[in-house]
Structures are given as C-alpha cells and as structure tokens.
Amino acid sequence: MSLSSNPVIGIMGLGVVGDAVHHYYERRSHSMRVYDPGRGLGSPASINEAEVVFICVPTPFMPERGFDDSALESAVSLLTGSKIVVVKSTVLPGTTEAYQARYSQHCFLFNPEFLRQAYARTDFIRPDRQLLGYTAQSRHLAESIMALLPSAPYMRTTGAREAEMTKYMTNSFLALKVTFANEMYDLASALDVDYDVVRESVAADLRIGSSHLDVLEGGYRGYGGKCLPKDTKALLELGDRIGVPMRLLRTADRVNASLLPPGDGPAPLYLLEPQPGEGEQAEDAAEDEIAA
Numbered sequence: 001m002s003l004s005s006n007p008v009i010g011i012m013g014l015g016v017v018g019d020a021v022h023h024y025y026e027r028r029s030h031s032m033r034v035y036d037p038g039r040g041l042g043s044p045a046s047i048n049e050a051e052v053v054f055i056c057v058p059t060p061f062m063p064e065r066g067f068d069d070s071a072l073e074s075a076v077s078l079l080t081g082s083k084i085v086v087v088k089s090t091v092l093p094g095t096t097e098a099y100q101a102r103y104s105q106h107c108f109l110f111n112p113e114f115l116r117q118a119y120a121r122t123d124f125i126r127p128d129r130q131l132l133g134y135t136a137q138s139r140h141l142a143e144s145i146m147a148l149l150p151s152a153p154y155m156r157t158t159g160a161r162e163a164e165m166t167k168y169m170t171n172s173f174l175a176l177k178v179t180f181a182n183e184m185y186d187l188a189s190a191l192d193v194d195y196d197v198v199r200e201s202v203a204a205d206l207r208i209g210s211s212h213l214d215v216l217e218g219g220y221r222g223y224g225g226k227c228l229p230k231d232t233k234a235l236l237e238l239g240d241r242i243g244v245p246m247r248l249l250r251t252a253d254r255v256n257a258s259l260l261p262p263g264d265g266p267a268p269l270y271l272l273e274p275q276p277g278e279g280e281q282a283e284d285a286a287e288d289e290i291a292a
Contacts (some may be wrong), residue, residue, distance in 0.1 A: 001107050003052070003144040006030070010050025010083075012075045014039055016226075017088050017113050020055035020124035024150065035078075039085040042076045044056055052145070053079060054111075056088045061230035066090055066237045076103055085143060086111050090167050090231060096160035100135040107138035109145055109159045112167035117225070129154040133163025171231040172249055177212045178223040179252040182259055222259030229256070251270055 006191040009025045011018050012203040014036040024031060033050045035042035047053065059069035061248040072089050073092070079085065083106045087096055096110040110133035115123040134142040181199070201243060203210035215221060223229065232253055239246040 001084065001141070003084065003141060007051040007084075007148075008049060009148075009265040010034070010047045010053040011056060012036070012047060012053060012078075013056035013058075013071075013089075014041055015056060015058070016117050017115060017122045018054070019051045020115060020120040021054050021056060021088065021115075023121045027217055046085075047078065048080050048084070050088060052084045054088055054149070056113075059089045059091055059230075061233045061237075067234040069095065072099075076106075079103075079106060080108060084138070084145065085109070088113050088146060090171075090227070091164055092234060093161045093164040093168070095131060095164060097135050100137055104137070107135075107141055108160070109134050109138050109142065110163045111145075111149065112170075114167075114170065116217060125150055130156075131163050131166055132157045133160035134158075134162055150206055168231055168235050171228050172235055174212050175223050175228045175232045175256070176248065176252050177213075178228070179255050179259075181213045182221055182255070191254045220261050222256045224260060 001290055008031045010033040011022050011025075012035050014022060014034060018034075018036070022032065022034060022211060033042060033046045035047035049119065055075050057075050059072060060068050062068045069089075069091060072087070072091065076085065077121065085099075085103075085106045085108045087099070087108065087110045090112065091110065094109050099138065100106075100108045112131055112133075113124075114127065127150055130149050132142055132146050132149070134157060146155065146157055157224075184198070185195045187193075188198055199210075199213045203213055212223075218224075232249055236246050236250055236253060239249075
C-alpha cells in the first residue's frame with residue numbers, strides 16, 4: 001500500500017480532537033469525508049471514499065469493564081477495502097498492533113493528541129511535538145503520513161507501542177503534578193505562606209513550568225475532565241493486570257478522589273492557564289500559517 005499525492009482525508013468522530021483535525025485539513029483544501037452518527041454527519045459509504053482515515057472516537061474507562069475501546073472497534077469495522085488508518089484515540093500500549101493483526105487489510109498508525117480542549121484547534125496547528133507510531137506493516141508509510149501532519153519542533157516516528165506509552169506517561173505525569181501541587185498548597189496554607197507567590201517562583205524554573213500548578217483552576221481541586229482521570233485509571237488497571245504495581249500513581253488517584261467535588265457527575269475540565277496571545281487572535285495567526 002502506498003499514499004497518493006493528494007489523498008482524500010476521512011475523520012471518524014467530530015468531537016474536540018476530530019474537530020481540530022477537520023479544521024486543519026479543511027483549510028488546506030483537502031478533499032474531506034466525515035462520519036459521526038451521533039452528530040448526524042456523513043455515512044459509512046462516504047467515509048469509505050477516504051484513503052487516509054483519522055479515528056477520533058472516545059476510549060473511556062468504565063468501572064465495570066476498564067479500558068473501553070468499543071467505539072474504536074465499531075469505527076474500524078465499518079471500513080472497507082484497504083485504508084491507511086491513523087488512530088488519534090488514546091489507546092493502551094499494544095492496541096494498534098492488535099488492530100493491525102485483526103484487520104490486516106488496513107495499515108494502522110497511532111498519532112497521539114496533546115491538545116487542550118479550550119485551544120484544541122490552535123494546539124493542533126501549532127504542536128510542540130508530533131509523534132507517529134507505526135506497526136511492522138505500516139512502517140513504510142510513516143514518513144508520508146508525518147508529512148501530512150502539522151510540523152513541530154520535535155517530530156519523531158517510532159513503534160506504535162512507544163507512541164501509545166508516551167501518551168499515557170504524559171497524562172499520568174500531569175496527574176501527579178496536579179496532586180503534588182495540591183499537597184504543596186495545603187502545606188503553604190497551614191504555614192501562612194502565599195502559595196501563588198511560591199507557584200510563580202517555582203514555575204520560573206524551566207524544568208518545571210507553569211502548567212497544572214494552579215490548584216484552584218476552574219473553581220475546584222484535583223484533576224478532572226475527560227482525559228487525566230480515565231487515562232490514569234486505565235494505566236493502573238494495565239499495571240495490575242501484568243503484575244507491575246503503579247504505587248505512586250495509585251496514591252495520586254486516591255488523593256485526587258478526596259479532592260474532587262462530590263457526586264457522580266464528571267468533574268470540570270482542568271485547563272492550562274491561557275498564555276499571552278492565545279484565544280481568537282492566536283487561532284487567526286495559526287490559520288495564517290496554514291495559508292502561507
């Protein structure tokens with residue numbers, strides 16, 4: 001299988017990630033096909049007109065069954081012929097290879113997203129890293145698919161397992177950082193220390209940075225939202241299953257449970273602080289880069 005010079009791009013799932021992917025390729029004048037039955041968009045027939053299909057469907061953690069890739073399985077099962085399938089959904093290490101083995105008529109790659117929900121379009125256009133994981137069957141396509149993606153200061157093709165693990169390590173580290181910041185906040189408060197001054201001074205250390213240190217971001221404590229809780233729990237379950245206890249992450253999960261608002265509903269999204277120039281102006285500037 002090879003990639004044509006101007007492939008038709010397909011996107012399955014038009015949530016935060018899928019919308020950012022669509023926004024980028026639409027402005028690069030690619031021929032597009034989309035499929036999102038929940039939003040009444042497209043059809044199985046139309047998505048199968050695409051050569052490269054980005055799958056951007058949810059992979060939640062379900063208390064009764066753990067990591068849930070049923071939406072991904074459903075999406076892949078609709079694809080006919082031979083496609084280049086780029087999985088954007090967060091999946092456990094080994095998942096892309098497993099799909100490659102089950103659906104050998106396609107070539108699977110994994111391209112993790114590192115987007116903030118409030119700035120997803122801008123973050124997709126201006127990534128700080130671009131990682132693309134391949135299987136043995138799709139390795140020959142990796143550089144061609146990478147060339148379709150927005151450029152970044154750090155760009156690397158690697159095995160799918162390494163790319164999948166990178167996504168989980170990133171989110172788990174951010175979860176740990178939030179939990180640690182909350183404990184430092186409590187200690188500072190007990191000592192009558194201005195945590196905001198400490199936070200700003202610590203964030204000036206380039207090894208640490210400012211993200212995920214504002215413990216009252218969004219008006220609540222702990223890490224919530226759509227990504228960090230489910231990904232930490234999925235990694236904990238994986239560690240238990242293969243006999244590698246994740247003791248530090250387990251402690252963070254327990255501490256976080258004590259910090260989050262009560263109730264069964266989802267916690268508010270933990271957002272990074274907007275940086276100077278972000279928002280509509282930044283998106284306009286990023287779109288100018290697409291047009292250049």
